[in-house]
Amino acid sequence: MAEQDTTTARAGFLRRVWRFIASPSGIFSLGFLVAAGFAVGVMFWGGFHWALEMTNREEFCIGCHEMRDNVYAEYQGTIHQNNRSGVRATCPDCHVPKDWGPKMIRKIQASKELYGHFISQSIWTEEKFEDHRIDLASNEWARMKKTDSKECRNCHSFEFMDFTFQENRAADNHQKALDDGMTCIDCHQGIAHNLPANYLDAYRDVVAKLEADGVIEPQTKDVAAAKSEIEEYLGSK
Numbered sequence: 001m002a003e004q005d006t007t008t009a010r011a012g013f014l015r016r017v018w019r020f021i022a023s024p025s026g027i028f029s030l031g032f033l034v035a036a037g038f039a040v041g042v043m044f045w046g047g048f049h050w051a052l053e054m055t056n057r058e059e060f061c062i063g064c065h066e067m068r069d070n071v072y073a074e075y076q077g078t079i080h081q082n083n084r085s086g087v088r089a090t091c092p093d094c095h096v097p098k099d100w101g102p103k104m105i106r107k108i109q110a111s112k113e114l115y116g117h118f119i120s121q122s123i124w125t126e127e128k129f130e131d132h133r134i135d136l137a138s139n140e141w142a143r144m145k146k147t148d149s150k151e152c153r154n155c156h157s158f159e160f161m162d163f164t165f166q167e168n169r170a171a172d173n174h175q176k177a178l179d180d181g182m183t184c185i186d187c188h189q190g191i192a193h194n195l196p197a198n199y200l201d202a203y204r205d206v207v208a209k210l211e212a213d214g215v216i217e218p219q220t221k222d223v224a225a226a227k228s229e230i231e232e233y234l235g236s237k
Contacts, residue, residue, distance in 0.1 A: 055107070061091035064117050070129045074193045081192070094151050094192070095140070102147075134196035141185055141206045146215055149184035156184065181219070 054060060062068040072080050072091075080089040097103045116122045123129040123136075144151065158178050163171035177187065189195060189203055196202065210216045 002049070052103075056092040058090040061095075066117065066123050066129060067091075070123075070126065071173055071193050078192045089155065089192075093154070097147075097151065098154060127197070130196075134199070134202050137193075137196055137199065138156075138206050139190070140204055141203055142191060142210060144185040145183065145207060145210055150186070152184035 062072045080094075082088075096106055121128075123132050158174065161174060163175060166174065171185065177183075189199060207216075207219065211218045
């Protein structure tokens with residue numbers, strides 16, 4: 001009986017709250033209500049944006065041991081972490097789009113990673129992480145290939161590269177990539193992290209699937225063939 005009374009009281013309270021929200025106000029002016037609604041909206045949007053940006057920090061990314069003990073450890077000492085200019089590319093710079101729409105899609109996709117951390121523990125140990133490394137890498141390769149390596153090109157652009165200031169090898173590679181319509185991820189799959197075994201075969205499979213699905217245009221030159229040509233060219237110098 002007491003439980004029924006509690007339920008009835010709760011339902012009555014909710015009805016009163018809804019009636020207060022839905023009914024025209026006899027106390028506050030329309031201007032006041034509009035201003036209050038605007039202020040609440042601003043505070044909500046500010047809080048939402050603040051929470052979103054808090055999850056775009058390196059400290060947040062390495063808050064779980066899977067990232068801290070594996071990919072973050074590999075990132076230490078790379079050119080994107082430590083260099084002469086002190087300009088760094090952190091986790092979100094490479095793995096989270098800057099545009100709002102794609103960023104929100106990526107955040108929604110990240111909910112699966114939370115499931116993997118708290119529930120399935122699919123990459124909980126170093127051994128499990130290594131077992132899934134090629135799948136994790138393939139997911140990122142596919143994402144970057146679909147966007148023409150957009151996160152790379154937030155900082156690097158063929159259009160503004162002066163090849164005369166680059167080392168011979170870098171200049172030759174970039175010129176060939178530009179001529180062959182390649183994108184950054186075609187050659188830089190392991191720029192900040194260890195590459196899995198048979199990574200090149202896995203990358204070619206990623207590209208082939210994207211082409212078969214009509215997501216990208218067929219490449220005029222196979223990645224492995226392009227790399228081989230570059231190596232032969234450099235070896236002849």
